[in-house]
Each structure stands twice: as structure tokens, then as C-alpha cells.
Amino acid sequence: MKKKQFFYTFAAGIFAAAILAGGLVSSPTLVSADEEPTAEATDASNNPQDNNASQLQTLLENEGFYVQQGSFYELDTLKEASAGRLLSCFGNNAGSSYMVFNLPAAPEQDNAKGNPDYNWPDETATLYDDPNVENAPANPYFAPGGWQYKLGQDEAIVLITQLSPECKYYSFINYVMFTQQKEGKDYTNEKAFFSAGNEETGLYHPIFGSIGDSVNMVNIKHDGDSAYGSQAVIVISANQTVTEKVTAQLTAAGYDESMINVMPIPVDTYNMGLQKGADTFSFLGRISQPTDQDAYDSYTESLSANSVVYRVSPQKELDADPYENAVLTARGTGEHEISKLKNGSQHLDEIREAIISQYANEYDYEELSTDIAVPEGLTAYLNDRNAQGDNRDTAYVMTKDFTLNSDEDFVVVYGVNHTQTGKALYSNAVLYARPMLNGVCSVYDSLFPGSAASYLEEDCDNADDYYVYKMARTQMDDYTAIIEHSTGNEKGKFYGVDNGDTLLLAFRAYMDENNVGASYYEIVYDRAIVFHKK
Numbered sequence: 001m002k003k004k005q006f007f008y009t010f011a012a013g014i015f016a017a018a019i020l021a022g023g024l025v026s027s028p029t030l031v032s033a034d035e036e037p038t039a040e041a042t043d044a045s046n047n048p049q050d051n052n053a054s055q056l057q058t059l060l061e062n063e064g065f066y067v068q069q070g071s072f073y074e075l076d077t078l079k080e081a082s083a084g085r086l087l088s089c090f091g092n093n094a095g096s097s098y099m100v101f102n103l104p105a106a107p108e109q110d111n112a113k114g115n116p117d118y119n120w121p122d123e124t125a126t127l128y129d130d131p132n133v134e135n136a137p138a139n140p141y142f143a144p145g146g147w148q149y150k151l152g153q154d155e156a157i158v159l160i161t162q163l164s165p166e167c168k169y170y171s172f173i174n175y176v177m178f179t180q181q182k183e184g185k186d187y188t189n190e191k192a193f194f195s196a197g198n199e200e201t202g203l204y205h206p207i208f209g210s211i212g213d214s215v216n217m218v219n220i221k222h223d224g225d226s227a228y229g230s231q232a233v234i235v236i237s238a239n240q241t242v243t244e245k246v247t248a249q250l251t252a253a254g255y256d257e258s259m260i261n262v263m264p265i266p267v268d269t270y271n272m273g274l275q276k277g278a279d280t281f282s283f284l285g286r287i288s289q290p291t292d293q294d295a296y297d298s299y300t301e302s303l304s305a306n307s308v309v310y311r312v313s314p315q316k317e318l319d320a321d322p323y324e325n326a327v328l329t330a331r332g333t334g335e336h337e338i339s340k341l342k343n344g345s346q347h348l349d350e351i352r353e354a355i356i357s358q359y360a361n362e363y364d365y366e367e368l369s370t371d372i373a374v375p376e377g378l379t380a381y382l383n384d385r386n387a388q389g390d391n392r393d394t395a396y397v398m399t400k401d402f403t404l405n406s407d408e409d410f411v412v413v414y415g416v417n418h419t420q421t422g423k424a425l426y427s428n429a430v431l432y433a434r435p436m437l438n439g440v441c442s443v444y445d446s447l448f449p450g451s452a453a454s455y456l457e458e459d460c461d462n463a464d465d466y467y468v469y470k471m472a473r474t475q476m477d478d479y480t481a482i483i484e485h486s487t488g489n490e491k492g493k494f495y496g497v498d499n500g501d502t503l504l505l506a507f508r509a510y511m512d513e514n515n516v517g518a519s520y521y522e523i524v525y526d527r528a529i530v531f532h533k534k
Contacts, residue, residue, distance in 0.1 A: 399505045417445060
């Protein structure tokens with residue numbers, strides 16, 4: 001293969017400025033070999049880990065791999081959707097944040113072309129493109145370019161990153177993002193279906209299904225004494241031999257094995273490779289409820305500068321050495337949540353009746369039950385359905401669709417405080433709008449204490465085992481979250497919803513005592529009532 005006469009620079013100042021300016025972090029800058037590179041590109045950092053990363057690249061290249069640099073950055077789904085650069089918010093957890101890769105195309109693969117009319121940039125081209133070799137087709141384009149990618153069975157992705165400062169929850173998860181549409185299948189009525197790609201790349205639709213368990217703040221391997229603010233390495237591959245080679249060079253470059261996390265992809269399950277119709281993959285970091293907002297803001301502003309992402313591809317194809325599907329952490333303890341509540345059924349009925357009694361004279365009302373919101377990743381993949389970025393660390397339940405018809409309409413969410421029963425580390429309720437599934441209003445369990453007391457008898461000694469919270473256009477009481485409008489919203493149109501929009505509510509309960517999402521058959525599902533002004 002002939003190597004193009006370009007190389008990547010990784011300029012901390014450029015990345016930080018891009019985030020502070022509020023835009024997407026761009027692809028790593030391409031600099032011609034004939035030009036003088038910038039000072040940021042050539043000046044070795046005083047951070048020894050930067051030197052380790054450079055040494056790692058050299059060692060991997062000497063081992064027979066091509067190494068291309070990508071980036072790892074915060075993806076603000078509401079902001080990017082409002083700017084027209086994201087076609088779905090995929091049920092973002094309002095109030096939490098997400099981080100993704102921006103990867104270049106693989107060696108001998110075309111890069112997907114964006115659309116300047118929508119401000120969609122091209123995916124980053126590969127550095128390795130022999131004009132005498134016919135390239136593999138591009139990935140199906142899905143803005144922003146580079147956050148979903150095909151992956152050869154003998155490739156690897158290496159992430160070296162600083163971990164979040166102290167927060168309630170963080171995790172990293174591999175996903176199968178898009179899969180080829182099945183010939184002859186009618187997807188018209190499939191939930192959350194949309195089409196991506198074209199005849200050249202193949203026609204795809206989203207799965208966005210998790211692969212295996214997450215790496216999170218409880219189980220992550222890292223340097224230092226704390227899982228917060230330290231450094232970790234993540235290796236993603238479908239080939240055990242490749243993983244072993246990469247891990248060996250990581251340790252040779254100074255990264256201790258105790259900080260290296262391997263996230264395997266079972267190649268016999270997924271359609272890997274660069275060929276037309278091969279699956280695409282993605283990687284998602286999540287952070288929720290940082291303890292110190294200033295420390296968190298500083299972390300996200302420097303995330304790209306403090307992270308290194310390498311796409312590692314063999315110069316000669318390596319034999320398959322597949323991983324099997326991992327045994328996952330089992331959901332459930334065998335004990336239903338209701339057994340932890342004194343008079344639980346009675347109290348829930350009292351709360352319901354008190355809510356309705358308070359507003360029924362002036363409002364018509366509609367009660368919304370909830371059910372399991374999304375399938376788990378592997379189930380979604382095998383059933384050819386959209387899992388919408390599921391996470392096994394949580395249980396998701398959601399309501400049917402409804403509308404708010406005037407500014408006087410509102411919704412009340414209520415139920416069991418899952419953190420009080422040990423079924424969740426944290427829980428929340430989020431209001432969404434279709435079709436973008438943009439989460440615009442959220443209520444976290446930290447706001448629950450005291451919210452249910454006025455709906456129960458005065459002598460109830462466990463009122464904080466429950467919660468009652470309103471979502472409304474105006475502040476109705478101390479336990480109200482404000483629903484912003486979409487039209488005229490200065491932050492962007494997908495930060496709010498308008499009257500008449502199709503809405504739904506989703507509820508999450510993150511990590512029970514087994515450090516996985518609670519069993520759907522051991523929790524009391526959250527509830528909601530929509531009130532419409534008469």
C-alpha cells in the first residue's frame with residue numbers, strides 16, 4: 001500500500017477551542033507533508049502519557065499494523081439536532097452527557113461523503129490508499145460523520161482517556177449501529193425505523209444495540225487510586241490474537257495491564273468487515289450528575305486533548321481468532337421491590353387518588369401506564385429492531401404517546417423511589433417528543449425527597465419511598481420541572497416541545513445491588529397522569 005502524504009495533528013488548543021465555541025469537535029487536522037506543521041503538532045507534551053501514546057504508535061507500526069488517529073469528544077445531541085447535524089436524538093437522557101469517536105475510514109476503504117447543504121462534513125479519509133487496489137465501499141453516511149464505522153475482524157480500536165471527575169454514574173459501551181435492510185422486508189411499520197445509505201453503500205437501518213456489558217465506574221480497570229479523574233485504556237476488537245498483540249505493545253509503551261480494559265465483539269454473531277452490507281459499529285460514553293460542575297466542564301472542554309484514539313489495522317490480513325458471546329451479568333435478585341415497601345400497594349393507590357382529586361374539577365385527565373421501552377442489544381439485533389442505544393446498566397419503561405394541548409396542560413409522574421428500595425443507584429423521568437426522540441425535561445431522584453408527603457396520610461413514616469413530580473409550562477409548586485417551548489427557543493428547537501407535539505415519558509432505574517439494571521419483573525413500574533384544562 002502507498003501511504004498518502006498527510007499526517008494527523010492532535011492540537012489540544014484547537015480541540016478545546018472547538019468545544020468552547022460550541023461546535024462539534026472536528027476531525028483531526030490533516031496537514032500536508034510539504035507544509036510546516038504547527039507548533040502544537042510537533043511540540044512534545046510534558047505529559048508522559050502523550051509520549052507513551054507516540055511510542056505505542058511506533059511499536060504497533062513495527063508490529064505490522066497501520067495506525068490512524070481519531071478523536072473522542074462530547075456529542076451534544078440536542079445542539080447538533082437543532083443545528084441540523086443529527087437526524088435523531090435516540091432518546092437522549094436529558095441532563096446527562098454522551099461521548100463518541102470520530103474515526104477515519106479503514107485502509108483501502110472509501111470515506112463517506114457528507115452534504116454541504118446541511119453542513120454535514122465528509123468522513124475523514126484513510127491515510128492508506130493504494131491507487132492500484134479497489135477500495136471497499138464507504139460506510140452509510142449518518143451525521144456527524146465518523147461516529148459509526150465498519151470494522152474488520154482483525155482490526156482494533158484503542159482509546160486512552162482520562163476518566164470523568166466524580167459523578168453519580170459513567171460508562172462506556174460498544175454498539176452495533178446499523179445493519180443492512182433485509183431484502184424483501186417491509187419496514188414501514190417497524191418501530192423507530194429509518195433508512196440510511198444508498199445503492200453504492202447498501203441500504204441500512206438502525207439497530208443501536210449494546211454489545212455485552214458496559215465498562216463503568218464500578219468495574220473499570222484504571223491507574224491511580226480512584227475510578228474518577230484517573231486514566232484508563234480500552235481495547236475493542238473481534239480478534240483475540242489482535243487483542244493480545246495490541247495489549248503487549250501497550251504494556252511495552254508504559255501502560256500497565258491493570259489499566260487495560262478489553263471490550264470484545266463476537267465476530268460469529270455480527271456481520272463484520274468492510275464489504276457492502278457489513279454492519280457498522282459505534283462507541284458511547286455516558287456521564288450523569290457530576291458532583292462538581294466546574295470540574296466536569298473543565299473535563300469535557302479538554303476531553304479530546306486528553307484522549308488518544310487509534311484505529312489499528314493489520315498491513316496483511318490476519319486469521320480469524322474469534323471471541324464468543326460473553327456471559328452477561330444477570331438481572332434480578334429474586335426479590336420484588338414491593339416486598340421492601342410497607343403498605344406499598346395501598347400507598348400507591350392513595351397517591352393516585354390524591355393527585356386526581358386535587359385537579360379533576362378543572363381538568364380532564366388521562367392515566368398512562370408504562371411498559372418495557374426497548375429490547376436489549378442482542379435481542380434487538382437478532383429481531384432486526386431498533387434498540388435506540390440501550391444500556392444493560394438500567395431498566396427502561398415508557399408510556400404510550402400523548403399531547404399537551406395548551407400551556408395550562410401538565411403531566412404528573414409518580415411512583416416508587418427506586419433508590420430507596422435498593423433497586424437503583426439513580427433513577428429519573430424524562431419527557432420526549434417524537435419523531436426525534438429528543439429528551440427535553442427531566443426529573444432525577446435527587447429531587448424526590450419530600451415530594452410525595454402531601455399525597456399520603458400525615459402519619460405515613462415512609463413517604464420518601466415514593467415521589468410525585470409535575471412537568472408543566474409554569475412553576476406550579478416546589479416539585480415542578482419546566483417544559484420549554486420549541487418555537488423561539490434560543491438554545492435550539494429541539495430543547496423544547498410545542499403544544500400538539502406527540503410526546504411520551506420514559507423512566508430509568510440505573511444499577512441495582514448487582515451493579516446491573518434491575519429486572520423488569522422485580523420493580524414497580526413508574527406511572528403518569530396527563531391533565532388537560534377543561
